Amino acid sequence: MTGSVPPLFPPSDAQYGPADLTLTPAGEPPTLRADAARNRTRLLEAASQLMSCCGATDLTMEAVATAAGVGKGTVFRRFGDRTGLLIALLDHREQQLQAAFLSGPPPLGPDAPPVERLHAFGPAVIKHERDHHELILAARTDPVRNYVVPAARLRLTHVTMLLRRANAEGDAELLAHTLLGYLDTALVHHLVVDRGMPLERLEAGWHDLVARLTTGGDTAA
Amino acid sequence: MTGSVPPLFPPSDAQYGPADLTLTPAGEPPTLRADAARNRTRLLEAASQLMSCCGATDLTMEAVATAAGVGKGTVFRRFGDRTGLLIALLDHREQQLQAAFLSGPPPLGPDAPPVERLHAFGPAVIKHERDHHELILAARTDPVRNYVVPAARLRLTHVTMLLRRANAEGDAELLAHTLLGYLDTALVHHLVVDRGMPLERLEAGWHDLVARLTTGGDTAA
DNA sequence: ACTTTAAACGGACCTCGGTCCGGTTGTTCT
């Protein structure tokens, strides 16, 4: 990967600004130099643009660089590698989903009892994955990297928290991994697309799983 | 990938001979031409050799070809791509595990009640994955491909069968996917290596999961 | 044994991800 200087995944890319691609990175490295930030935005826009017309698998680093009007080295400096760029792209699209289950309206958001939120979580994630499966799948080169990605960490802590609040018996973190494993994009894609499994069946399976894993009491302690 | 002529993953590579690398492919294309079969063996041996000394990630197709005394094109013709070669290598190493749960002694093999076999299945797979994690992880470039690989299909049908025989309620296939998801190499590796989770905890989680998913009656119907 | 045919072979060739380093440009401190 990068020699060693860039702090393991360049400037982090955890959260940015509010909505559009006008993302002002506010990660670990206090601030990005003006030109660097500008180029970062350009690159993400260019990548997004190219992706929507050519598909994720054909997205070339050099093409992105050219489209953004910068050198290839700049792309790698900013995102580490191709996967890093895709993840950054993805991370941005995830924010909508994250907002939905972190602070959205009831079935998913905090104004519903935890078990209910869990039930709603599955279909929401599946929907999201179906919308972006190409990008998600393309961003999955290194299998272990998925667990390190901020979005994945967030989902894990979220589901773990819901399980705890639901007073589920057992190892909450491992149960959360189990639930998230069921929602794995590759699995869902394989079942639905490759094997033609109807969505209803998949979602029924989810609800069944949630029911099985959340035993030990309702929100009412 | 390959133009189109090779029948989607060249000559299949499902099962071969009994034990050693003296594998005589007996897949779908009736037989391989003599020289092709010979080269196939040579290539697998060379790859295995190189891997044990240089690691899977540094395994170069050209190096394998050279070590086997054939041209690079031959490697690709036979295995489709790098991942195909790694999968073939892996498939071979899996046979020991497969034999264990298909026809081995009791806790795992057919002479034990299904629920007991399921309980034994987890630790066995985890053990296997720990032994070969480098190769397994290296073979995982395309996330969906895992579900198509014969070894994975076999595990799925096996676990599904065990669940059915255990009279587990619910969608056996989906429950099987859930169980196998828990055993995902990348997940196990992440938890144990990256996050230092003790094996005992992981296995306890497995037993708990099996217990939860196999409700509805014992073998005694 | 000879012809025929389809498959296997091999290595030149192309593409693309990733690295490197000399030059450039913000940023900060005095």
Add this chain to the structure above:
DNA sequence: AGAACAACCGGACCGAGGTCCGTTTAAAGT
């Protein structure tokens, strides 16, 4: 403002995966 410094930029360069096509060769038919 000017200098010093660190970070950024860019594109030449490298290595490895994957493709192509002319040549060779095993297997089947006569």
